[in-house]
Amino acid sequence: MIFKVRLIPVKMNEFYGFANEEDLKEIGIIHGDRLKLVKGSKSITIFPQPSQIVARGEIGIPINIAEELKVKDGEEIKAFPISRPKSVEYIRKKLSGKKLSKDEIYEIIEDIVNNSLSEIELTAFVVSNYLVGMDFDEIEWMTRAMIETGETISFEKGIVVDKHSIGGVPGNKISLIIVPTVASAGLLIPKTASRAITSASGTADTMEVLANVNLSVEEIKEITERVGGVIAWGGATNIAPADDKIIRVEYPLSLDPKPQLLASVMAKKGAVGAKHVVIDIPVGEGAKISDMKRGRELSSDFVELGRRLGLNVTCAITYGGQPIGRAVGPALEAKEALKAMEERKGSSSLLEKSFGIAGILFEMAGIAMNGYEYAKELFMKGKTHEKFLEIVEAQGGEIRRSEEIMVGENTHTFTASFEGAVVAVRNKAIVKIARAAGAPKDKGAGIVIHKKKGEVVKKGDPLFTIYAEKDWKLQNAVETARSDFPIIVSGMILDRYPSFKVM
Amino acid sequence: MIFKVRLIPVKMNEFYGFANEEDLKEIGIIHGDRLKLVKGSKSITIFPQPSQIVARGEIGIPINIAEELKVKDGEEIKAFPISRPKSVEYIRKKLSGKKLSKDEIYEIIEDIVNNSLSEIELTAFVVSNYLVGMDFDEIEWMTRAMIETGETISFEKGIVVDKHSIGGVPGNKISLIIVPTVASAGLLIPKTASRAITSASGTADTMEVLANVNLSVEEIKEITERVGGVIAWGGATNIAPADDKIIRVEYPLSLDPKPQLLASVMAKKGAVGAKHVVIDIPVGEGAKISDMKRGRELSSDFVELGRRLGLNVTCAITYGGQPIGRAVGPALEAKEALKAMEERKGSSSLLEKSFGIAGILFEMAGIAMNGYEYAKELFMKGKTHEKFLEIVEAQGGEIRRSEEIMVGENTHTFTASFEGAVVAVRNKAIVKIARAAGAPKDKGAGIVIHKKKGEVVKKGDPLFTIYAEKDWKLQNAVETARSDFPIIVSGMILDRYPSFKVM
Structure with a gap:
């Protein structure tokens, strides 16, 4: 059938089109069926939606499809039903x-x-x-298929290592320290990271405060070969592109099936040619994995999948029951990491974890017997800091000092209303508040935690500060914090019936 | 946030809208999240799609949503993110x-x-x-929820009966004979039927050749009370509306989970106030249910669900391994059924099955000891025919005689190329050919089977005739029949390697 194109001024992710209901009946198309549009040598398959307002003989197509087919409004196009793939x-x-x-x-x-x-x-x-x-054969095939349907990088020389965190713990800015530490020892670490989906800041969002993360695979390769490491946004590349599309349906259901989790992580590591990989599996209340048993099972699955793919994998089960470090949100996290490198000191949950994971990579690559000590030594000597500035510069960044990093000017600090010990810093509430404050979109938004688990507070001590770029978002975040309090001091009344009141 | 409405000239089944990517990030919306649009006292929830070409501060909404909200192009509208239900x-x-x-x-x-x-x-x-x-409690609750979220009918007096076929066998026009037979005996049968989704003709499509099937529940009730029966399209009513929406995702996957099948059928029967119900379960090769064991299991499930809902259910497991009667396609089927009533004779697979099911209803309602004989007697005395014409008239129909029914003028007859016995009439190929010929959209399109299973053919005997309203569709159907032959004569070479050739 021949249709006259009518341009619909939208872009759609799913390939939809709009046709008259009677036309669709005429060619026997039902909801969910496919129609192939052909213009010259170009063709595209769409899912036509019945629409009474498109005239008979017309087909409404979104701008992005028209661009791909190179058709203009009013032009004629051939269309015929095709069966399901x-x-x-x-x-x-x-x-x-x-x-x-x-x-x-x-x-x-x-x-x-x-x-x-x-x-x-x-x-x-x-x-x-x-x-x-899926069984392991299927997971292996899926991983290989995900690698092969996208871009890959291979390095002619050098030992390529990588790290990945399965996520779920806020403030996990460890890559900003691990990547330069590892690179400063002569290893290659072409780290691709994600942006936040449901978190307050992905590693790519945090790095973006300091440098350009939208790098092509050519740039990732070139920078890694030149300075030893890179922290780039994976989404700017075409590495394992199936993953992003799968996430689009996982997110609304909050589902992350194990075969997909394994394949998604390992495809990204396999695609950049990594030989030695550490997978960080945060375990704890409010993290993705809540108990050690499941953490160990998942570790064993990662190691087995790595073996099948020819990747040497070690899993690090880490504590994920509260945020890493004290800052959550892109700029606040970048500032915390850079400041720690400048001063050679910082939150132990941040530094110890970074040294630990960098250390495992050193041991796997055979360049240190005691990897942790070696990592710490590089950090304390300023090698990490020096290399980080090189990486930032290579990625087009201009900020040199942590003080130059701008954070939200609208702030609100919550204080303790009595004396006690902090018994919980709740990951999910922290993320919710940081997002309400504007993170990850507003780089300067987030939260700084002044007291973490086990610390003792006196009445009036600051517990946490919310940062926001916009005042209305600060107000939203303060409201959120009032109804979902993120830091629990022993003896605190969490709820009161009949009337609910937190502080 | 306040948006300026930009009308998008389409209608969409899913409630989509289009907003600038940056605006969505600003308010923290990810693919799959919901945005509530509010205009005065009206509100509607949409799934916003990121679109670079909608300007910041604008929201593109399809016409159907604008109508529901009563907003015009350029008007302002409030929008805020809401959480998942x-x-x-x-x-x-x-x-x-x-x-x-x-x-x-x-x-x-x-x-x-x-x-x-x-x-x-x-x-x-x-x-x-x-x-x-789902277990039986859940299926019962789902059925009740499906009934209660839609329109229902209740009759003040009379015994209300109903029948339903779970489908899968072509040419199943038995309702056109059962409904008037049952009504002629004084029972009430407010039959709501479906249109074809994947078949060549649903009962509603077939009845529509003769009368108006787009009846409201008020009309269904009024006509049933006045003449005893009706054959209406369920989709024109708001009876069990969840079903249609569920089918929209079942169809593309060819999935029909048992809980949904049971609830969908029984909700429709429960909603019209039926007390005695016969469920026709065609079993055989190429039907929905292929073996007796599964047919019996399903029967027992229907009876149990009926018991829980207070409906007296009998299942009739019928032969579904080839089409019922000889005609497939809306007009051809209507013609076959009306001709049988006029002449008091017809294909035994059509008449015996109709008498059998009407007979079970008579026995369930307690108005005959031998229901089959009673149904046959009514049919042979012309009571069925007389009542059918009454129903057609009540539904605004004008055709009185089967000869008046127009069928497709473009025909092609396939003949036997040698002597033998018909060993198979393949349901799926029959449907495929009839649909290629234009059914159900083109009422006159379809197929007439001249030889059914067990019949002996001589060389040159007609096997089947394809009818089409349009010549190009006839050609498509002939092509389809050549590659997927619907009638198998013993000794026929079905396939030949290396070169494939059927006839």
């Missing part, structure tokens, strides 16, 4: 509890990357991986 | 393998009806019902 059958096979073959998994991942699956189909895949699961 | 948590609970409570299931169904769930969330619900399942 085979990968939908493979998803149904997984739904029926069966093991998928290598080819089947590759085809699913390819179709995800090409936007050939609808959100409904992609959701069915994610949910089936959650409920039916 | 609780029902998403309940869907996650089901995903984790737990039993849902009555209140939780009601909330999910209400949110489905109100369009408060995204396709991702709805898909997760359907897939979890498929993989985790």
Whole structure:
């Protein structure tokens, strides 16, 4: 059938189009069916939506699809129904509890990357991986497929190492210290990091305060070869692109099926050619993994998947029951990390963890017997700081001193209303408050924790300070903190019936 | 935040809107999050899509949403992020393998009806019902919730009966004979039927050839009270509206989880106040249910669900291994059914099945000891025919005689190329050909089967005829029939390697 193009002034992630209901019936298209649009040598597959207001013979297409097809408003275009891709059958096979073959998994991942699956189909895949699961063969194939459907980097010489945290603990700015420490010892560490999805700041958001993180794979390679390390946003590259698309359906359901978690992390590490990898698994209340048993199981899965892919993996189960360091939010975290490097001192949860993980990498790469001590030595000698400034400069950054980092000017400090010991710093409340204050979008927004678990407070002592760039966001954050208090002092009345009041 | 409305000239089933990416980051909205739009006393919740081409401060909304909110292009509207409805948590609970409570299931169904769930969330619900399942309490609650979230009918007097086929067998026009037969005996049968989704003709499509099927619940009630029966399209009413929305995600995955199948059928029967119900379960190759064991299990589930809802249910397991009667497609089926009533004779698979099911209803309602004989007697005496014409008239129909029914003028007949016996009439190929010929959209399109299973054919005997309204669709259907032959004669070479050739 020939349609006249009508441009719809929007862009859509899913490939939708709009056609007259009667036209769709005429060509036998039902909701969820695909229509292939052909213009010259270009073609694209869309999911047409019935719309009474598009005239018969017209097809409404979003601007991004029109651009891809190089068609203009009013031009003619050919369209015909096409059947579901085979990968939908493979998803149904997984739904029926069966093991998928290598080819089947590759085809699913390819179709995800090409936007050939609808959100409904992609959701069915994610949910089936959650409920039916995958065995190690399938997880290995999925990881390889995720690597091969995207860009990869390979280094001609040098020992390439990497680290990854599975997330869930706020303030985890350790990469800003680990990457330069490791690079200063001559190892290569082409670290790609994420931006925050549900957290207050991803490593990429934090690094962006100081430098450009939107690097291409060519730039990542060049900088890593020149200065030894990089901290780039993975989303600016086309490394393991299936992952971002899968996250789009995982997030609304708060689901992260184990096969996807394993494949997603290892695909990113495999794609940059890492040989030795440390996976940081924070365990604790309010973290992604709440108990040691599940932490150990996941560790063993990562190591096995690494073995299959030819990656030497060590997992570090770390304490994730409260934030790392004291600052949460992009600029506050960058400031905390840079200040620690400048002064050769800082929060022990930040420094000890950074030395520990850098140390494991040193031991794996065989360049130190006691990796922790070696990492600490490099840090205390100023090697970490020096290398970090080199990396910032290589990534086009201009800030040299931690004092130059601007943070939100609107602040509010909560104080203790009586004496006691801090018994909990609640990850989820911390993140909620920092996000209400504007993080990660407003770089200067966030929260600084003055008292952490075990510390003793006197009446009137500051407990935490909220920073915001905009006053209305500060007010939102203060409200949030009042109803979901992040720091619990022993003896504090958490709730009161019938009337609720925290402080 | 205040937005300026920009009208997007489309209608969308899912409640989407379009906003500038930076604005969404500003208010902390991620893909899958909800934005509540408020204008005066009206509000609606949308899923905003990031779009670089909508200016900051603007929100693009589809026409249907603008109509509901009564806003015009350029007007101002308030918007603020709202959290996921609780029902998403309940869907996650089901995903984790737990039993849902009555209140939780009601909330999910209400949110489905109100369009408060995204396709991702709805898909997760359907897939979890498929993989985790539901126990009978949950299925009962879901059925009741589906009834109560829609319109219902209740009759002050008379015995209300109903029938339903779970589908999957082509040419199943039995309702056109059962409804008038049952009504002619003084029972009330307010039959709501579906249109085809993947079949060549739903009962509503077939009846529409003769009469108006877009009846409101008031009209269904009035006509049933006046003439005893009706054959209406359920989709024109608001009976069990959750079902249609659930089907929208089931269809692309070809999934029909048992809890949903049971609840969907029984909700429709419960909503019209039926006391005695027969469920037709066609079993056979190419039907929805392929073996007797599964047919019996499903029967027992329907009976148990009926008992819990206070409905007296009998299941009829029928032969579904080939089409019912000889005609497939709206007009051809209507013609076959009306002709059989006029002549008091017809295909035995059509008449015997109709008498059998009407007969069970007579026995359940206690108005005949041998229901089959009683149904046959009514049919042979012309009572069925007479009542059918009354129903057609009550529904505004004008056609009185089967010869007046127009069928497609473009036809092609396939003949036997040698002597033999018909060993298979393949349901799926029959449907595929009829749909390629234009059914159900083109009422006159379809297929007539001249030889069914067990019949002997001589070389040159007609096997089947394709009917189409449009020549190009006839050509498509002939092509389809050549590559997916629907009637198998013993000794026929079905495939040939290396070169593939059927006839």
